[in-house]
Amino acid sequence: MLDLLMDSPILLALTAIVGMGVVFGSLLGFASVKFEVEGNPLSDQINSILPQTQCGQCGYPGCRPYAEAIADGDAINKCPPGGEDTIQALANLLDVEPEPLDAEHGTEKEPLVAYIREAECIGCTKCIQACPVDAILGAAKAMHTVIADECTGCDLCVEPCPVDCIDMVPRKTGIRHWSWPLPNPDNPPLVIASDRPVGEAA
Amino acid sequence: MRQIHDIHGGIHPPERKELSRPGNVIEGPVPAQLVLPLTQHIGAPASPIVNVGDRVIGGQMIAEAQGPVSVPVHAPSSGTVVAIESRAVPHASGMSDTCIVIELDGENTWAPTSGITDWREHNRLELMNCVRQAGIAGLGGAGFPTAIKLASDRDEGIHTLIINGTECEPYISADDTVMQCYADEIVAGAEILAHIVGAQTILLAVEDNKPDATAAMTTAAMNCEMAEVVTFPTKYPSGGEKQLIEILLNAQVPSGGIPADIGVLCQNPSTAIAVLEAITLGKPLTTRITTVTGEAVNEPGNRRVMLGTPIKDLLGHAGFDATAGNRVLHGGPMMGFAVTDLDMPVVKITNCVLAPTSEELPPPQPAQPCIRCGHCAEACPALLLPQQLYWYARAKDNEQLERHNLFDCIECGACAYVCPSHIPLVQYYRSAKSSIKDAQQEKVRSDNSRGRFEARQERLEREAAAKEAKRAARKAAAEARAASGEDPVQAAIERAKAKKAQQEEADS
Numbered sequence: 001m002l003d004l005l006m007d008s009p010i011l012l013a014l015t016a017i018v019g020m021g022v023v024f025g026s027l028l029g030f031a032s033v034k035f036e037v038e039g040n041p042l043s044d045q046i047n048s049i050l051p052q053t054q055c056g057q058c059g060y061p062g063c064r065p066y067a068e069a070i071a072d073g074d075a076i077n078k079c080p081p082g083g084e085d086t087i088q089a090l091a092n093l094l095d096v097e098p099e100p101l102d103a104e105h106g107t108e109k110e111p112l113v114a115y116i117r118e119a120e121c122i123g124c125t126k127c128i129q130a131c132p133v134d135a136i137l138g139a140a141k142a143m144h145t146v147i148a149d150e151c152t153g154c155d156l157c158v159e160p161c162p163v164d165c166i167d168m169v170p171r172k173t174g175i176r177h178w179s180w181p182l183p184n185p186d187n188p189p190l191v192i193a194s195d196r197p198v199g200e201a202a
Numbered sequence: 203m204r205q206i207h208d209i210h211g212g213i214h215p216p217e218r219k220e221l222s223r224p225g226n227v228i229e230g231p232v233p234a235q236l237v238l239p240l241t242q243h244i245g246a247p248a249s250p251i252v253n254v255g256d257r258v259i260g261g262q263m264i265a266e267a268q269g270p271v272s273v274p275v276h277a278p279s280s281g282t283v284v285a286i287e288s289r290a291v292p293h294a295s296g297m298s299d300t301c302i303v304i305e306l307d308g309e310n311t312w313a314p315t316s317g318i319t320d321w322r323e324h325n326r327l328e329l330m331n332c333v334r335q336a337g338i339a340g341l342g343g344a345g346f347p348t349a350i351k352l353a354s355d356r357d358e359g360i361h362t363l364i365i366n367g368t369e370c371e372p373y374i375s376a377d378d379t380v381m382q383c384y385a386d387e388i389v390a391g392a393e394i395l396a397h398i399v400g401a402q403t404i405l406l407a408v409e410d411n412k413p414d415a416t417a418a419m420t421t422a423a424m425n426c427e428m429a430e431v432v433t434f435p436t437k438y439p440s441g442g443e444k445q446l447i448e449i450l451l452n453a454q455v456p457s458g459g460i461p462a463d464i465g466v467l468c469q470n471p472s473t474a475i476a477v478l479e480a481i482t483l484g485k486p487l488t489t490r491i492t493t494v495t496g497e498a499v500n501e502p503g504n505r506r507v508m509l510g511t512p513i514k515d516l517l518g519h520a521g522f523d524a525t526a527g528n529r530v531l532h533g534g535p536m537m538g539f540a541v542t543d544l545d546m547p548v549v550k551i552t553n554c555v556l557a558p559t560s561e562e563l564p565p566p567q568p569a570q571p572c573i574r575c576g577h578c579a580e581a582c583p584a585l586l587l588p589q590q591l592y593w594y595a596r597a598k599d600n601e602q603l604e605r606h607n608l609f610d611c612i613e614c615g616a617c618a619y620v621c622p623s624h625i626p627l628v629q630y631y632r633s634a635k636s637s638i639k640d641a642q643q644e645k646v647r648s649d650n651s652r653g654r655f656e657a658r659q660e661r662l663e664r665e666a667a668a669k670e671a672k673r674a675a676r677k678a679a680a681e682a683r684a685a686s687g688e689d690p691v692q693a694a695i696e697r698a699k700a701k702k703a704q705q706e707e708a709d710s
Contacts, residue, residue, distance in 0.1 A: 051644070052651035062655065085641075088598075133654040152651045175241075178295040179636030182595070183569070183626045 043071035049089045053081040054132035055154035057106045062132065075099070080106035081153070111171040112153035114146045120165035127157035127166060204405075204432050207452040209445045211581045212437040213616045215372050215536070217411060222495035222502045224375035225382045225414055229506055230492075231519035235284070236304045236510030238264065238275050239291040242549040243339035244346045245271035250302055256283045260312035261486055264302050267334065273347045274337045277304055278488035278508035280311040292513075292532045292549055296542035304510070315484035326352075326398045329481060333398075336480030337487045337550075342366065342377075342441075342470035343533060345551040348477065351469075352398050354462045361465040363401040364450060365392050365474055367408045367415060368441030371534035374554040376493045379504040380471050381408065381415035385422035389429055391474030394481055396428065399467050404429040405450055411436040438536065439614035443468045445583050457610050492548055494520040496557035498527030507548045513555055514544040522557055528565065531556040535563055536615040570623035578617035578627065584610050588617035588627055595630040600638050608634055 005012045047067035058078040060066040070076055076090040077099040084101065091098035101108060116127070116136075123141040128134075135151045138144030146157075148171075158166045240247040248265035258264055258277040265275040285303040293299070318324055318332070334349035365388060369377040381388060392404045406423060408416045410433045423429040434440065434449050444455045446468065453464050461468055469477075472491060479485040488509055495502040500521030507516060513530065531538040532546070534554050541555075548555070556563075578588035586607060594602040611631050618627040684690055 047652070048649075050648075052648040052655065054651065054655050062659075063652070064655075085598075132658065133651050134658050135654070150650070150654060152647075175291070175293055175295055175297040175299045178293075178297055179640060180294070180629060180632035182633045183629045 040068065040071055043068045045093060046070050046090065049082075049086060049093060050079060051082045051086060051152075053152040053154045055081060055152070055156060057081070059105065070094075075102065077102045078105045080108055081111075083108035112155075112168040113148050113151045113171040114153065114155075114157055115148075115167045115169045116144055116146055117165040117167065118143050118145060120163055122163055124162055126160040126162065130156045130160045132156060204430065204450070205452075206432065206434045207449055209437075209440065209448050209583050210585050211583045211616060212439065212445075213581055213619050214436070215438055215619060217436070218373050218495075219375045219378065219411070221373065221497075222375045222493045222504060224378040224412070224504065226503060227379060227383055227491060227506055228501075228503045230489075230508065230511060231515045232279075232306065232308065232508070233511050233515040234306065235512070236278060236281070236306060236508060237289050237301045237512060237545070237547040238277075238304065238510040239289075239299055239301045239547065239549055240265050240275060241291070241299055242275065242345060242509070242551065243273050244344065245269070245273070245350075247300065248272055248275050250286055250300075252283050252286075252302065254283055254286055257281070258283060258304060260310055261315060261488065262313065263335075263337075263486070264304075271347055271350055273339050273349075274335065274486075275302065276337050276486040276488050278510060279304075279306050280309055281306040290543035290546045292541070292546050292552060294539040301547070317480075317482040317484040319482055321394055321481050322397060326400075329394070329398050332481050332484075333477055336476070336485070338473065338476045338480060339487075339550045340470055341472040341476065341490055341550060341553070343537070343551050343553050345549075348469070348473055351467065352395070354460060358465050360399040360401045360462060360467045362403045362405060362451065362467070363392060363396045363399065364405045364407055364446060364466060364468045365471055366441060366443065366446055366468045367406065367412070367419070367471050368446055369412070370409060370436070370438045370441040371536050371554075372438070373495050373556055374493050374534045375495075376491045376504055376553050377471050378412045378415050379493075380475065380491055381412070382418050384471075384475055385415075385418040386425075387475045387478055388419070388471045389422045389426050390482075391476075391478035392429065392469070393426060394477055395467070395469055395474060401467065402428060406431045407446055407450060408433050409436045409440060410434060439583055439612065439616060442583060442612045442614060444612065457607055487550065490548070490550065490552070492516070492552050493554040494557075495554065496527065497559045497562045498523050498557040507552075509549060510547045512544070513541060513546050513548060516548060516555060517544065517557060526559050527557040528560040528563075529558075531558070531563075536619070537613060566626065567624040569625045572623055572625060575622060577620040577622065581616040581620045583614060583616060584612055586611055588631075591634075592625065592627055592630055595634040598634075598637070600634070600641060603634050603638065608638070611635075 005015060047064050050063040050067055052063050054062045056062065057080050058066045060069055077087050079086050080101060087098050087101065121143050123138065123143060125138065125140050127144060128136045128138055132154060133150055133152055135147045136144055136157060137147060153168065153171060155168060158168065246269040249268045250265045252258060252264045259280040260277060262277045263274050264277050267274045281304045283302060284305045288298040289301040291299045291301065321329060330349050330352050333352065338348040339345040340348060367377050367381050396404050406419050406429060408419060408431060416431060416433050420431045423431050432450055439445055440449055443461055447461055447466050448454055455461050456463055476487045489506050490509065491504050492507045493504050494516055499517065502520060530541040530544065532541050532552060532555060533539065535556060538556065572589060572592060574589060582588050590606055591603060591608055594606065608631060613628050613632060615628050621627060680690060
């Protein structure tokens with residue numbers, strides 16, 4: 001046997017390669033069983049990018065189901081609360097081309113928060129059951145109120161309310177939520193004074 | 203003589219400080235109304251403790267600090283609270299915020315105050331509390347609560363206190379004036395500050411374009427062993443806290459850190475005086491020295507202004523010619539912002555009100571494309587790459603912006619000043635900083651929402667499982683009864699009969 005191999009280099013090479021294949025194949029097979037990752041890390045990563053509004057506008061019942069759907073190949077442009085920023089982040093993660101937001105699922109709006117007109121609330125608890133993040137406090141036949149810091153602005157409590165006493169109001173108002181806009185090329189900034197006299201050499 | 207060092211970059215814009223004649227303090231106007239914003243500092247707004255219609259006297263606290271990073275507000279003179287409402291405040295957004303409006307009675311009645319003269323015998327916590335209760339926020343222009351700054355030492359403690367009289371921004375001469383007129387008070391205040399933080403050295407830093415201030419400070423420092431006056435060449439922005447530390451101590455504050463990380467504390471000269479008055483006289487911060495300058499005012503100068511004085515009254519006092527000026531700036535020409543409403547009041551951070559003519563400070567020219575000349579990188583005092591930051595800010599690439607240390611940018615405007623294409627670089631950085639901070643907050647929110655959503659899902663599943671288990675148990679019991687030969691229908695009829703009989707018995 002050994003003599004035969006020694007005599008024929010081609011056979012020797014073949015045996016060596018097949019042998020190595022068997023060794024490394026079994027190593028890889030062992031590793032894939034031993035070091036298996038539980039769950040789907042890709043859908044976890046996608047889920048961490050999604051805004052967690054849990055609004056269901058994408059057509060899935062919450063952000064995790066949509067994340068799993070994206071991991072299985074669904075479009076990345078179905079999340080209106082996330083808007084362009086989320087699409088961009090998903091495109092970077094999945095290394096695909098960013099697409100404009102699918103208008104079928106809604107348009108990007110400023111962040112909202114639910115507000116219950118408490119005098120009109122009849123205490124039916126329907127909104128409490130609808131809230132995906134338990135951000136509404138109240139009990140049967142008692143007034144309800146929204147914990148504004150926990151509200152994701154998903155809109156899901158508005159529809160079940162039998163007396164229509166829930167409004168969606170902008171979350172970010174006032175001077176403490178203001179942020180600097182990017183300069184507009186057509187409208188040179190007047191707010192920044194760091195300009196110099198004309199003709200002054202740099 | 204202390205060895206001084208140089209910083210990277212920097213620029214030499216026309217100084218124009220002589221215009222406001224540093225060295226004289228003019229008494230400011232007494233307006234009919236004072237408008238006192240609840241937020242004149244960095245941090246949480248103060249919370250009002252007076253009501254509309256209340257009479258207040260000078261030095262009375264009218265809004266108390268809310269949370270640790272906050273400072274109270276005091277009435278600068280006596281009068282009546284006529285409104286607590288939203289008014290225009292000095293802010294780059296041009297938006298309004300809650301203010302307490304006081305109609306002055308002109309009597310300027312003050313309550314008697316008492317201070318601590320033997321402050322060396324008191325511990326730092328007591329003194330820091332005095333500073334906090336006096337409503338002191340950094341008077342240099344940033345407005346960070348001074349008490350918090352004094353409390354922010356690290357394990358090694360503070361070894362050097364720097365009184366930052368650099369005042370490198372063109373036009374402004376408020377610190378120069380304060381140093382010339384109140385040098386002794388500055389040194390006395392600095393001694394208290396050094397006592398509070400445990401510093402062994404006090405450096406009185408003055409740029410070499412202020413010889414009169416240097417002379418006054420040198421004379422004052424002779425009475426204090428630990429104090430030393432240091433002068434260094436004029437360059438913008440040497441007055442930046444981190445830049446000044448590099449010039450004086452040849453040490454760099456770590457990226458994202460504060461001077462306390464390397465045992466240094468910087469304070470403005472006016473802040474030192476405010477601390478002195480708060481501790482030795484018990485007097486809260488209710489006035490400040492503000493430079494009113496620019497070619498559109500007839501009597502430029504440094505005025506002692508009551509906080510809350512509308513900028514309109516201050517400009518009127520200085521003989522503002524509205525037809526000559528094209529805009530009014532709050533702060534200096536490099537880092538200030540345009541005042542959109544002249545009813546805005548002077549606040550703790552108002553070091554300068556600048557009313558230039560159109561020839562003096564023309565409107566910015568339209569931005570041209572970046573030609574990658576690299577002047578901005580040469581001018582940057584923080585050793586950043588302004589041009590790269592510009593591209594990333596335009597592309598909204600937050601990851602790269604953070605990797606290129608956007609948050610070390612001090613927004614001095616040196617890059618925008620040298621840019622031959624007139625690109626408003628600083629505004630790009632300010633915008634990018636806001637959007638990164640916003641994204642971080644949203645991330646915290648969304649992580650929180652995810653947790654709550656998952657907790658709710660878990661709870662619903664648990665409830666469903668419990669229900670299912672109950673149903674299964676009932677089913678098993680029924681099956682067990684059936685197996686024992688009991689007819690379920692017959693059993694139910696008998697149960698109903700028994701119940702009925704029981705009821706009849708009770709009725710009869």
